Amino acid sequence: MYRPRVKICCISSKEEAKMAIKYGASALGLVGHMPSGPGIIDDALIGQIAMSVPPPIATFLLTSETKVDDIIRHYKKVNTTTIQIVDTIDKNDYQTLRSELPHVKLVQVIHVIDDKSVKEAIEISNYVDAILLDSGNPNLAIKELGGTGRTHNWDLSKTIRASISIPVFLAGGLNKDNIKQAIAHVEPFGVDLCSSVRTNGKLDESKLRAFFEEIG
Numbered sequence: 001m002y003r004p005r006v007k008i009c010c011i012s013s014k015e016e017a018k019m020a021i022k023y024g025a026s027a028l029g030l031v032g033h034m035p036s037g038p039g040i041i042d043d044a045l046i047g048q049i050a051m052s053v054p055p056p057i058a059t060f061l062l063t064s065e066t067k068v069d070d071i072i073r074h075y076k077k078v079n080t081t082t083i084q085i086v087d088t089i090d091k092n093d094y095q096t097l098r099s100e101l102p103h104v105k106l107v108q109v110i111h112v113i114d115d116k117s118v119k120e121a122i123e124i125s126n127y128v129d130a131i132l133l134d135s136g137n138p139n140l141a142i143k144e145l146g147g148t149g150r151t152h153n154w155d156l157s158k159t160i161r162a163s164i165s166i167p168v169f170l171a172g173g174l175n176k177d178n179i180k181q182a183i184a185h186v187e188p189f190g191v192d193l194c195s196s197v198r199t200n201g202k203l204d205e206s207k208l209r210a211f212f213e214e215i216g
C-alpha cells in the first residue's frame with residue numbers, strides 16, 4: 001500500500017511541532033479562532049510556531065474567516081505556507097487571494113455530508129491547490145467546522161477523490177485502528193488528524209508513534 005502524506009493538526013507549541021516532524025509529518029495544522037473545536041490557539045503563537053518550522057514542512061493556518069479582507073488580514077498576522085479555509089467563501093474571493101497572496105497555497109475544506117458535498121468539491125477544485133475532506137456541519141447554530149473525532153461517509157470521499165485532479169486530504173476521526181482501511185478505500189494524497197493523537201488536548205508521543213508505525 002502506498003503511504004500518503006500526513007498532516008498533524010491542532011499543533012499548539014513549538015515542541016509539538018518538533019515532535020510531529022520527528023515522527024514523519026509533512027504538514028502541520030495551526031488552528032485560529034473557530035466557533036467550536038479542541039485545537040484553537042492565538043494568532044501570535046501560530047506565527048511563532050510557523051516561523052520555527054523548517055522547509056519543506058508545510059504550515060497550514062486554519063481560518064474560519066469568510067470575507068476575503070479578513071482572511072488576508074488573518075494570514076498576514078501568521079505567515080504560514082498555506083491557508084486552510086474551513087468555511088464557505090465567495091468563489092470570486094479565491095482569485096483575490098491568489099493575486100494578493102501569490103506565494104501562499106490554498107486548501108478548501110469540504111464537510112462531507114451528502115451528494116451536494118461531491119458537487120461542491122468538484123466545483124471548488126477549480127480554484128484551490130488542494131481539497132480537505134472533513135467531518136462536521138457548518139449548518140448548525142454553532143458551526144462545527146472540524147476537530148470532531150468522527151469519521152464520515154468514505155464512499156462520498158472516494159467519489160470526490162476520483163472526480164477531481166488536485167490533491168485530496170482525508171480527515172475526520174482517523175486513528176491507528178482505521179487508517180489502513182481509510183487509505184485503501186479513499187486513496188487520498190494525504191491524511192489529516194487531530195483528536196486521536198492527543199491526551200487531554202496535548203500531543204501524545206506514544207499515540208503519535210503508534211499511528212506512524214501503523215501507517216508505515
Ligand SMILES: O=C(O)c1ccccc1NCC(=O)[C@H](O)[C@H](O)COP(=O)(O)O
Nearest residue numbers: 009037038039145146147149173194195
Ligand atoms: O481542531 C479544531 O479545533 C478545529 C476546529 C474547527 C476546524 C478545524 C479544526 N481542526 C483542524 C483539523 O483540520 C482537524 O485535523 C480535522 O478536523 C480532523 O480532526 P479529528 O477528527 O479530530 O482528527
